[in-house]
Amino acid sequence: MSDGEKLIPINIEDEMKSAYIDYSMSVIVSRALPDVRDGLKPVHRRVLYGMYDLGVFSNKAHKKSARIVGEVLGKYHPHGDTSVYDAMVRMAQEWSLRYLLVDGQGNFGSVDGDSPAAMRYTEARMKKMSEDIMADIDKETVDFKLNFDDTLYEPTVMPTRVPALLINGASGIAVGMATNMAPHNITEVIDGTLAYIDNNDIEIDELITMIKAPDFPTGGIIYGMEGVREAFKTGRGRIVIRAKVGFEEVNGKEAIIVTEIPYQVNKAEMIKKTADLINDKKIEGISNIRDESDRTGMRIVYELKRDAVPNVVLNTLYKFTQLQSSFSVNNIALVKGRPQMLNVKDLIHYFVEHRHDVVVRRTQFELRKAEERAHILEGLIIASDNIDEVIALIRSSKDGEEARAKLIERFNLSEIQARAIVEMRLRQLTGLEQDKLRAEYEEIMKLINHLRALLESKEMRMELIKEELVEIREKYGDERRSVIEYSGGDVSIEDLIADENVVITISHAGYIKRTSLTEYKTQNRGGVGQKSAATRDQDFLEHLFVATNHNYLLIFTQKGKCYWMRVYEIPEGTKASKGRALQNLINIEPDDKVKAFICTQDLKDQDYIKSHYVVMATKKGQVKKTSLEKYSKPRVNGVAAITIKEDDELLAAELTNGQSQILIAVKSGKLVRFEEAKTRPMGRTASGVRGITLRDAQDEVIGMVSVDEDNINDTQLLVVTENGYGKRTKLEDEGEAVYRITNRGGKGVKTLNITEKTGALVSINTVTDADDLMIINKSGLTIRMDVSTLRVMGRATQGVRLINIKGNDSIAAVTKVMKDEEEEAIAVDGEELEIDPNAILEDDSDDEDDVTDDQEDAEEESDETEE
Numbered sequence: 001m002s003d004g005e006k007l008i009p010i011n012i013e014d015e016m017k018s019a020y021i022d023y024s025m026s027v028i029v030s031r032a033l034p035d036v037r038d039g040l041k042p043v044h045r046r047v048l049y050g051m052y053d054l055g056v057f058s059n060k061a062h063k064k065s066a067r068i069v070g071e072v073l074g075k076y077h078p079h080g081d082t083s084v085y086d087a088m089v090r091m092a093q094e095w096s097l098r099y100l101l102v103d104g105q106g107n108f109g110s111v112d113g114d115s116p117a118a119m120r121y122t123e124a125r126m127k128k129m130s131e132d133i134m135a136d137i138d139k140e141t142v143d144f145k146l147n148f149d150d151t152l153y154e155p156t157v158m159p160t161r162v163p164a165l166l167i168n169g170a171s172g173i174a175v176g177m178a179t180n181m182a183p184h185n186i187t188e189v190i191d192g193t194l195a196y197i198d199n200n201d202i203e204i205d206e207l208i209t210m211i212k213a214p215d216f217p218t219g220g221i222i223y224g225m226e227g228v229r230e231a232f233k234t235g236r237g238r239i240v241i242r243a244k245v246g247f248e249e250v251n252g253k254e255a256i257i258v259t260e261i262p263y264q265v266n267k268a269e270m271i272k273k274t275a276d277l278i279n280d281k282k283i284e285g286i287s288n289i290r291d292e293s294d295r296t297g298m299r300i301v302y303e304l305k306r307d308a309v310p311n312v313v314l315n316t317l318y319k320f321t322q323l324q325s326s327f328s329v330n331n332i333a334l335v336k337g338r339p340q341m342l343n344v345k346d347l348i349h350y351f352v353e354h355r356h357d358v359v360v361r362r363t364q365f366e367l368r369k370a371e372e373r374a375h376i377l378e379g380l381i382i383a384s385d386n387i388d389e390v391i392a393l394i395r396s397s398k399d400g401e402e403a404r405a406k407l408i409e410r411f412n413l414s415e416i417q418a419r420a421i422v423e424m425r426l427r428q429l430t431g432l433e434q435d436k437l438r439a440e441y442e443e444i445m446k447l448i449n450h451l452r453a454l455l456e457s458k459e460m461r462m463e464l465i466k467e468e469l470v471e472i473r474e475k476y477g478d479e480r481r482s483v484i485e486y487s488g489g490d491v492s493i494e495d496l497i498a499d500e501n502v503v504i505t506i507s508h509a510g511y512i513k514r515t516s517l518t519e520y521k522t523q524n525r526g527g528v529g530q531k532s533a534a535t536r537d538q539d540f541l542e543h544l545f546v547a548t549n550h551n552y553l554l555i556f557t558q559k560g561k562c563y564w565m566r567v568y569e570i571p572e573g574t575k576a577s578k579g580r581a582l583q584n585l586i587n588i589e590p591d592d593k594v595k596a597f598i599c600t601q602d603l604k605d606q607d608y609i610k611s612h613y614v615v616m617a618t619k620k621g622q623v624k625k626t627s628l629e630k631y632s633k634p635r636v637n638g639v640a641a642i643t644i645k646e647d648d649e650l651l652a653a654e655l656t657n658g659q660s661q662i663l664i665a666v667k668s669g670k671l672v673r674f675e676e677a678k679t680r681p682m683g684r685t686a687s688g689v690r691g692i693t694l695r696d697a698q699d700e701v702i703g704m705v706s707v708d709e710d711n712i713n714d715t716q717l718l719v720v721t722e723n724g725y726g727k728r729t730k731l732e733d734e735g736e737a738v739y740r741i742t743n744r745g746g747k748g749v750k751t752l753n754i755t756e757k758t759g760a761l762v763s764i765n766t767v768t769d770a771d772d773l774m775i776i777n778k779s780g781l782t783i784r785m786d787v788s789t790l791r792v793m794g795r796a797t798q799g800v801r802l803i804n805i806k807g808n809d810s811i812a813a814v815t816k817v818m819k820d821e822e823e824e825a826i827a828v829d830g831e832e833l834e835i836d837p838n839a840i841l842e843d844d845s846d847d848e849d850d851v852t853d854d855q856e857d858a859e860e861e862s863d864e865t866e867e
Helices: 012-032 042-054 065-075 081-090 128-133 164-168 186-198 204-210 226-234 267-279 310-320 344-385 387-395 400-411 415-422 431-456 458-476 606-610 837-841 850-863
Strands: 102-105 123-126 144-146 153-155 170-173 178-181 221-223 236-242 244-250 253-260 286-291 300-304 324-330 332-335 338-341 483-485 501-507 511-516 541-548 552-557 561-566 594-600 613-618 622-627 650-656 661-666 670-675 701-707 716-721 725-730 761-767 771-777 781-786 811-818
Touching: 012 042, 012 170, 042 065, 042 081, 042 123, 042 128, 042 153, 065 081, 065 123, 123 128, 128 458, 164 186, 164 344, 178 332, 186 204, 186 344, 186 458, 204 226, 204 344, 226 236, 226 324, 226 344, 253 310, 267 286, 267 300, 267 310, 300 310, 310 324, 344 387, 344 400, 344 415, 344 431, 344 458, 387 400, 400 415, 431 458, 541 594, 541 811, 552 650, 613 701, 650 701, 661 761, 701 761, 716 811, 761 811
Parallel strands: 221 483, 594 650
Antiparallel strands: 102 123, 144 153, 170 178, 178 324, 221 236, 236 324, 244 253, 253 300, 286 300, 332 338, 501 511, 501 541, 552 561, 552 594, 613 622, 613 650, 661 670, 661 701, 716 725, 716 761, 771 781, 771 811
C-alpha cells in the first residue's frame, strides 16, 4: 500500500444496494423513460439538438447519417453509435412513429423487420415538426446543463409546441419498471388540450369524447373500448388491435385480404408463423398465403379452400395469429425527474404546465431584448435630434472613449447608448433613416406594453397557448388511421346490427343460415309452396326457426349437448341458398345432430336467468327441468344439457318461467298435459323423469310445447301429420279443459284421429289467429299460410289437408311465424306457384261429436298410469 493510503472496510451488501440503486436511477432518468413535458428520452433529445447544431433543418439539404451520429456522440451522448443511429432511424420510420420527427433518405428498414442500411449510406434531416419541438430554444425558454465532459451545454428539455408524448407515445424498459405509451391523433389531442385549458376540472369521461382512443401509425382496428377507458383513467390498460380485412374473390376462390396490421407486428414473421400453423393443421381452410404489398400499400392475401367459411377462418386467424394483438398501456414518465404513473388528464396537465412555463420565459426574454433595443433607440433618437452638436463633440474628441464620455456627460446617456451613437453609420443621418428610427421605437414600445400585459395576465398567456396549439393543429392535423370498433363499450356491436326478425333454417345434413323474414310471403291454404332452399342430393330442410338478430341461441343436440351463439353470428343467406355447415360454426361432433333451440335475452342478466328454466323432452318420453342459469356460461366445445340413455335422443327444449304447463305429443296421436311444477329442477347432467308412457316400442315423442298459465284460455294447439293433414284445437273451451291436466307419465288422450290417409303425427305447436304457419317438406318446398283460415275443430277429429304432398314426399318441419301486416296475401317470388283449387276447398274433417270424445276420454283415463 502506498504512503498516505488506507483501507476502509465496507459492508458488501450496503455497497451492492447503493451501486444498484445508482445504476437503476441512472437508467430510469437518463436513458429509458421519456420526460412528461416534451415526450423525449435523452437520446432522442440529443439527436434533435445535434441536428439543430448542424443546421440540418427541414428546408436544408440532407446530411449523411454518420455525420449526424458523430456530432451527437462527440458532443452529447457518450454511448454506442448503434444506440444513436437506431433512435434516429426509428424517428424516420412511418410504421414506428405516428408523426415523424426525422426525414430519412435511403433504406431505413421495413415493416417486415428488415434492417436499415448502415449510417454511411443513409442521409437525414429534420422534419418540420421537430423544428416546432425546438421552437424558441434560443430564447432561454428551457434550462441547459453541461454535457458529459463539461465543455458544452445541452437542453434538459425541449420547449415543444407539440404534445409529443401523447401523439407519438413511447416505450422503454428501465430497471424495476417499464413504460409503454400509445400514440394518438394530434387533432384529437389538441382538441382535448384546448378543452382542458378552458376547464381544468374537466372529467376524463369528457376528454374521451374528444381523444377517442389511441391512433396507431399502422392503422388497424381498435377492438373494444374497455381497455382504452381503463388506460385513459388509470394509466394502465390492454388495448386489443385487429388487422383491417376485407373479402374478395381471387381466382374463383374466396380470399381474406389484409390491408393494415396491428401496431408493432412484423409482417413477414406473422405470415411465416401463420404458414407454420396451417402446416401443423392448427388452422384449417386456407390453401395459400401471398404477400402482395408494394409501394402503394399493404396487401396480404389468404386464399381459402372451397368449403371454408371466411368468417370462421378469419376468427381462427384472429385467435391464433398476430392479426389480432394487444397493446398494453403503461403510462410511466418522468415528472420533475421522478417516474410516475399518469392518466390522460395528467399528461395534458403537465404539457400545458410546461407550455405555460415556456411562454413566461420566452416573454421575459423577448421583453428584456425589446427593452434593451428601446433603450438604444432612445439614445439614437436623442443623437439624431442634436446631430450637429453630436458630430462636433465626436470630432473634438481624440478617441472613442473620450467621445463616449463627453456624450454621456452632455446628453445624460448610458454607456450602451453612447457606444451605439459613436458606432452609428453616416447613412443613419439621412432623414429617411431618422423616420425609421422613430417608427421602430413606436413599434417596440407597443411590443413592450404587450409583453408586460402578457406577463401580468395568466388568461392572456393561456389564450396565446391556445392560439399556438390551433396553429399546430392546422399545420399537422390529419384523419384517424385506426378505426374504433365499439364492441365492448357504451356502443355495442348489437347497435350496429338491425334487430329484425329472421328465419333460421337447418338442413338434415347440418347446413344453417339466417334469412330475413320478409323474403317469405303468405299463400293460401292448399298451395304447393315455393322453393325455399337449394339442398344437396338426398338432403332436406329439417328445422325451421324464427328469431331476432339480437337473441342468444342455445342449440341442443340429440346427444344432449348445448352450444351457444348469437343469431347475428349465423351466416346470412338468401331464401334459395343452402347455408353454411353448422360444424364450421360450433364444435359439434360429426355424428351428432341439432334437435332444438332456445332464443333467450341477455344471459348476463341475473334476474332473467334465475327466473327461467329449460324443459327438455326425449324421444322415449323422458322430461327434465333445469335452471337457465346453468347454461349462462357455455364453453366452446359445448356443455352437457342432459344425460341421454341408450337408444334415446333429445328431441325438444322449451324456455319456461316455472309456472307453465307442458304438453307432450307422440307419433300415435296421443298427448299428455301436466303442470311444470310436477317436475323439480335438476342439474345439467341429470337424465330426467318420465313425461309420457309410449303405446309400444314403435311409438315415440314427436314434440313438446309449453303454455304460460296466463295464456291458457287463448291457446290453441295445431297438430300436423306427415301426409299434410292438420287442425287446430282449443286447450280450454269455455272453462272446460279439452285436454285434461294429468300427472306426468300417463298415456295421454287422443289429439288427432290417426289414419292411413293422415299418416303419423309429426308436429305440435301452440298458435293464435295472429300467427302465420310455415310448413316445409323433405324436398325443400315451403308454404306460408294464415292460421286464421283454419277453423277450430274437436280434439279427436282428423283435420283438413294443409299442403298437397306429391309422390313420396312428406312434411319435415312446421313452425309458426308472426303475421306481417304489410305482406301481400299471395306472392309469387322467383318461380310461378301452382295453386290447387281443390286442395283449398277440400275438407276431410270427419268430425266426431262431443259424446264420442267423452266416451274416448273415459276409456283413456282407465289406461293412464301415474309414476
